[in-house]
Amino acid sequence: MTLLSFVIPCYRSERTVAKVTEEIMATVTARPDVDYEIIAVNDCSPDGVLGVLKTLAKQNPKIRVISFAKNMGKDAAILAGYKAARGDYIVNLDDDGQCPACELWRLLEPLEKDACDCATAKYAVKKESRFKRLGSRLNAEMAHRMLDLPKNTRMENFTAVKAFVAKEVIAYKNPYPYLDGLILQVTNRIADVPMEERERGDGNGSGFTLRKSVHLFLNGMTAFSVKPLRVASVCGMVFAALGGVWGVATIIRKLVDPTVTEGYSSILAVMLLSSGVIMLLLGLIGEYLGRIYICLNGSPQYVIRETVNFPAEEDPARENGHG
The missing domain is CATH 3.90.550.10 (Spore Coat Polysaccharide Biosynthesis Protein SpsA; Chain A)
Structure with a gap:
């Protein structure tokens, strides 16, 4: 039976x-x-x-x-x-x-x-x-990309x-x-x-609730995949490359035309953007470390x-x- x-x-x-x-x-x-x-x-x-x-x-x-x-x-x-x-x-x-x-x-x-x-x-x-449907779709998309859930399966x-x-x-x-x-x-x-x-x-x-949606999203994103950390590495390399290009372009412009004024507004915008991305990525790394710590505590x-x-x-x- x-x-x-x-x-x-x-x-x-x-x-x-x-x-x-x-x-x-x-x-x-x-x-x-x-x-x-x-x-x-x-x-x-x-x-x-x-x-x-x-x-x-x-x-x-x-x-x-x-x-x-x-x-x-x-x-x-x-x-x-x-x-x-x-x-x-x-x-x-x-x-x-x-x-x-x-x-x-x-x-x-x-x-x-x-x-x-x-x-x-x-x-x-x-x-x-509608709110729950949006949260469900986001979590389903996360499962497809991070956990290799077959497409069209939920x-x-x-x-x-x-x-x-x-x-x-x-x-x-x-x-x-x-x-x-x-x-x-x-x-x-x-x-x-x-x-x-x-x-x-x-x-x-x-x-x-939004809290439950975020909790579920973080569980799925951090428990079985290191892809977010790889994304963080790629973002770091992209921003480093952009910073290098920006620096070279600034030097060339100054050599070509010494009267060019310093672009304080654009520099500030770049600094704010890069700082925000850095803080976001540090928070992501902190989330991984925090969960590892709690796991080691035997909770x-x-x-x-x-x-x-x-x-x-x-x-x-x-x-x-x-x-």
């Missing part, structure tokens, strides 16, 4: 997560050859989602709950779920009802046929705000992977996890499955406060994100 593990990162979803679990159960129980487990990870949500999850777990022992001690982000929550998963395939989906869980079998079809190692939904129209909130992929992903101990990059480190056999994204079950916005990806429906020998709280 095939075992499916569903990982649901939960944050501000007390009104929607129960419907998500109900749809999962209704979809899976239609196949007698498939069993399931649901791992709901409470990312220290400030609403009553933990109480809802405990009630669901009490009603169904196949629903297991992990609760973080502090908010660590969606990707960390998914990694905690991956680590606790026992299934042949692991499916992660959002807690707001936007992911069409009823399309599960279409998502799993290319995995079962061994056509890929990871299958992700491909939405023709994204049900999201890792979505409804994704399924084979067990070996999840096993390799959870071996990553960096406190700045970026799930898309981790999966791409393991495999590039990724399939897109067209389907339609739904509206949020509670009718509210996604809670997506955990997450800290688990409590769990529900886990036997003692499988309780993920024993390791608490340190691996």
Whole structure:
């Protein structure tokens, strides 16, 4: 019998997560050859989602709950779920009802046929705000250029992977996890499955903020690629070359026409531009160094406060994100 593990990162979803679990159960129980487990990870949500999850777990022992001690982000929550998963395939989906869980079998079809190692939904129209759409596009473009994500592929909130992929992903101990990059480190056999994204079950916005967008962008840009540092080196060489050309041109002009006045405005403009670029590149290098320092300190990806429906020998709280 095939075992499916569903990982649901939960944050501000007390009104929607129960419907998500109900749809999962209704979809899976239609196949007698498939069993399931649901791992709901409470990312220290400030609403009553933990109480809802405990009630669901009490009603169904196949629903297991992990609760973080502090908010660590969606990707960390998914990694905690991956680590606790026992299934042949692991499916992660959002807690707001936007992911069409009823399309599960279409998502799993290319995995079962061994056509890929990871299958992700491909939405023709994204049900999201303009601001979130812009952030998503920027992060997707970053993934294409920095992480070699195949063109026309976009890792979505409804994704399924084979067990070996999840096993390799959870071996990553960096406190700045970026799930898309981790999966791409393991495999590039990724399939897109067209389907339609739904509206949020509670009718509210996604809670997506500029801070989260920047955090996700930096995680993807610095965790798996040194291309930004190479760009910094190229910028340094370009500006050095331009400075040399400018200096030679200034000397020649002075020799040809000694009456030429000094261009203080242009010199000031060049100095301000070059200084700004230098500060930007120093900040980029500092970001890399800061993350290296935090990694060397052994900071955990997450800290688990409590769990529900886990036997003692499988309780993920024993390791608490340190691996």
